[in-house]
Amino acid sequence: GQGFILLDDVSCVGTELSLLDCLHSNWGQHDCSHAEDVGIRCSLESNTVMDGSLGPPVRLVDGESTKEGRVEVFLNGQWGSVCDDVWTDRDAAVVCRQLGFSGAAKALAMAYFGEGHGPIHLDNVECSGTEHTLAQCIRPDTRIHSCWHSEDAGVIC
Numbered sequence: 001g002q003g004f005i006l007l008d009d010v011s012c013v014g015t016e017l018s019l020l021d022c023l024h025s026n027w028g029q030h031d032c033s034h035a036e037d038v039g040i041r042c043s044l045e046s047n048t049v050m051d052g053s054l055g056p057p058v059r060l061v062d063g064e065s066t067k068e069g070r071v072e073v074f075l076n077g078q079w080g081s082v083c084d085d086v087w088t089d090r091d092a093a094v095v096c097r098q099l100g101f102s103g104a105a106k107a108l109a110m111a112y113f114g115e116g117h118g119p120i121h122l123d124n125v126e127c128s129g130t131e132h133t134l135a136q137c138i139r140p141d142t143r144i145h146s147c148w149h150s151e152d153a154g155v156i157c
Contacts, residue, residue, distance in 0.1 A: 001037045005030045055135020056121075058098055060155065062113045067157040070113040071095055073121050073134065081116035083123035083147035084109035090129035091137065096157035098133045108154035115149035123147055 008030035012022035056073040063069030072079045084107075092105035123146070127137035 080119035080121035101157035
């Protein structure tokens with residue numbers, strides 16, 4: 001990395017909700033160099049994939065498990081929903097595959113998992129079902145929409 005080193009001597013139990021809940025030295029106090037910068041790789045046990053090489057990050061929210069929920073994508077610095085226009089099981093299968101789930105996928109419409117609160121980022125997403133990421137299904141005009149949050153798309157993986 002470059003710039004300031006903000007944390008050192010971080011010690012987590014594993015049940016914390018935030019890295020800042022772990023024991024750590026005072027902000028900016030360290031005896032490190034950038035040669036000691038840490039990184040992480042998360043397993044697909046969660047319902048969010050943040051790997052930017054896969055296109056916009058995708059998550060499922062407000063479901064009863066990590067395998068279901070309203071589909072949200074992270075674009076322009078904020079999470080937003082996907083409109084259910086032309087939303088099919090093929091689209092749901094791609095979302096599930098991107099999140100690391102296999103097997104059948106069911107598309108749900110009309111804000112089945114509740115209405116989102118942020119922007120509506122995508123509309124008219126059309127996947128063939130063989131894509132690895134939702135980004136591969138996005139055409140230039142999919143960011144133009146005429147939707148309300150009552151039309152937020154959902155999936156069950």
